[in-house]
Amino acid sequence: MIQYTLRLDQPQHHYFDVTMQIPSPAKDGQILYLPAWIPGSYMIRDFAKHIVEFEARCEGKTLTYERLDKSTWKIEPATGPLVIQYRVYAFDASIRAAYLDFNYGFANGTSVFLAAKGFEQVPQQVSIESSSHPSLAGWQVATTLQGHTTKDTGFGSYIAANYDELIDHPILFGELTSIHFIASNRPHRLVLVGKHYASKEHLASDLARICEEQHQLWGEVPDFKRYDFLTIVTQNGFGGLEHRSSTALMCPRGSLEFGSGDLPRPEYVEFLSLCSHEYFHNWNIKRLKPQAFIPYQLGSESYTPELWWYEGVTSYYDVLMLYRAGVVNLEAFLSRLNQTLTRGLREPGSTRQALSESSFLAWTTFYQQNENAVNAISNYYAKGAVLAFYLDLKLHLQHSSLDDLLRLLWEKYGKNSKGTTMNIIFNEIEKLAGKSVFQDIEALVTQPTQIKVDELVEHFGLKLQRSATHPITLQPTSEPRFEKVELGAALKEAHIGMEVQRVIEGSAAAFAGLSAKDTLIAIDGLQANASQILRVLMNFTPGETCTVHFMRDQRLLERELTWQAPRMDNLRLEVTNASHLPWHTPQV
Ligand SMILES: [Zn+2]
Incomplete structure (x- = not known):
């Protein structure tokens, strides 16, 4: 058994201190390593770079070690039990790594527990010690690791059957x-x-x-x-x-x-949707999962073209589950679905990169988006959710549903811990809905094609209405817009003027030479702020021109801008016949 002791005595320095014991280390030198990424977040994070002190001992004697690579240590051969002591800098205020200060602590096993090579399959015990620091006196621990001997506060010892289990139970500390x-x-x-x-x-x-x-x-x-x-x-x-x-x-x-x-307030619905989304992953990615993730290879990128399925389907269902449970009404559900449709279909990138490729390259594109992402990549969450909606409707036309497909995949693959491939998913679609639906979906996944939902929704008592997105933020909106022209750049209030956050390819802003990170100072000679810009947008017509002033690299630039008509890419479903809707009406 591998044993770890986790201490939280230095919240002021954001350090977790860990002692690890390996009773019978490898004879030719024990190898230890940390994962480079955490399942569910497809980006190389190199957690080992946060280890700031490291010492290996055997029977009181300090041992030498060498670094084999950025994530791996090799200890000199030892004849007795090994004791490893290390310190982890934990100041990542996200849920993907580790954090410790006076307010709270959070630890993923992938950040704090070194793996002992060759011992990944043996039981791993963790003892979490209550802190000696007075500011942490009232703290408790919450985790779903299996308690071994734990106090009411949650401090004490926990056990996992193997390393894979150990790192899949995050730990939360605090009041x-x-x-x-x-x-x-x-x-x-x-x-x-x-x-x-x-x-x-x-x-x-x-x-x-x-x-x-x-x-x-x-x-x-x-x-x-x-x-x-x-x-x-x-x-x-x-x-x-x-x-x-x-x-x-x-x-x-x-x-x-x-x-x-x-x-409920929209923000509250947002939180419930997040909970619903992660809970849905209990099936769709944690148990039913790509073959490429069985087992997870956490040392380097693990490529799969299937994230459109695992994240897209989950995103479609997260708020749908709220509606079907009677927690939100139809209006709130449709409002979220409208945002998804708009986000998934309007960006130039959605017809430039296929969903399968966007999934495959999540490591370097979706997770490392630059200011041009909107023009370059397909969002496998939003466009994937639109595809799930589209597939659900197609299946309904065949007297089936996406629910049926999920249950089928669960019975055949998820339940038996058999991984999926894209072909497995396509085959099940073909069996359930026939060749033409399968070919349709296959093309929409593997080619950068637009998903056309206009006609399809009309079979289900719905009509797709198009309007303009919000002219300043470019966010989906439920408000009607009356501006006559648009800029095609997302803007944010800055200390002086407006900061350009992103520019849509082919837009008036792009042709005028505006770029992300510029500061827009004036339009048509008027100081650029949100209300002034909205006024300008009401008073020009497409084809007319005006001057724009903006700062780039501390230089004031002046350019001519030719106005364009607003793109009608804000999508909204209108109910024309409520009795034809594809979703079960909730029993409240
Ligand atoms: Zn997700």
Whole structure:
């Protein structure tokens, strides 16, 4: 058995201290390593670079070691048990690595637990010691690692069957609020750290309904004893990462408040959708998963062309589950679906890169987006979700549904821990819906083609309406817009003027020479701010020109801009016949 002791005595320096014991190390020198990436977040992060001190000992004697590469250590041969001591710098305020200060602590195993080569399959025990630091006196620990001898506070020892299990249970530390609820007879917890005014009763009952709705869809509860939503509450942070019996979430504090009206606030719906999304991954990626991830190869990039399925389908279902559980109404569900349609279909990149390629290259494109991403890459979350919606409707026309396809894949692959390939998914589509649907979907996945939903939705009592997106932010909007021209650049208020965040290829802004990171100073001689720009957009017609002034590299530039008509790429579904909608009406 490999044993680790985790100490939190230096929150002021953001250090986790770890002692690791290997009872019978490899005779020719024990190799130790840390993963380079964490499952669910497809980017090389080289967690080992955060190890700032490292020492190996055997029976009181310090041993030498060599570095084999950026993530690997080799200790000189030892005859007795090895003791490794190391210190991890933990100041990554996300849910992908590790963090420690006076407010809270968070640790993924991929950041703090070195793997002992050759011992990955043996049990791994972790002892989490309560901190000697007075500021951390009231802290507790939350994790779904299996408790061995733990106190009520959660400090104590935990055990995992192997290294793979050890690193799939993140650990949250701090003054925690735990909200318990039961879904399908299985205990669940929402654990919060950070200042909040959470609507605890609403959260418990809404989350229980969402979880049960998912159990019903998949036909069973996954093989966990209990499930934790481990949540770091911040001012503006947002994100989630799925694990086998928990999820690590980050949310804005306002998103935990239901609000005072009858209907939930949109921010609250956003948080529930995030929970629903990560919970859906219990099946779709944690258990039903690409062959390429069995087992995970965490030393370098692990390529799969299937993320459009695992993230796109999950994104389509996250808010759909809220609607089907009766947690949100049709209007709230459609509003989210409209945003997805707009985000998935309007960017120039969505017809430049195929979904399969976007999935495959997630490591260097989706996860390392530059200012030109909007023109270059296809978003496998948003466009993948549109494809899931499209496929669901196509299946409904054949008296089936995407639910049926999910259950089929679960029964044949997920349940038996058999991995999928793109061909396996395509084959199941063909079996369920026939050759033409399969060929249609295959083309939409493997070629950079636009997904045409206009005609299809009309079979289901829906009509697709097109309007302009918000002219300043380029975000999807539910408000009608009346501007006569558009710039085609996303702008953000700056200290003086507006900062250009991104420029749509072929837009008026692009032809005028505006680029991301420029500061727009004036348009048509008027100081550039949001209200002034909106005024200008109302008073020109396409083809007319005006001057723009902007700063680049501390130089003032003046250019002529020729106005273009607004692109009608903000998509909105209008219900024309509610009795034809493809989704089950919730029983509330
Ligand atoms: Zn996801």
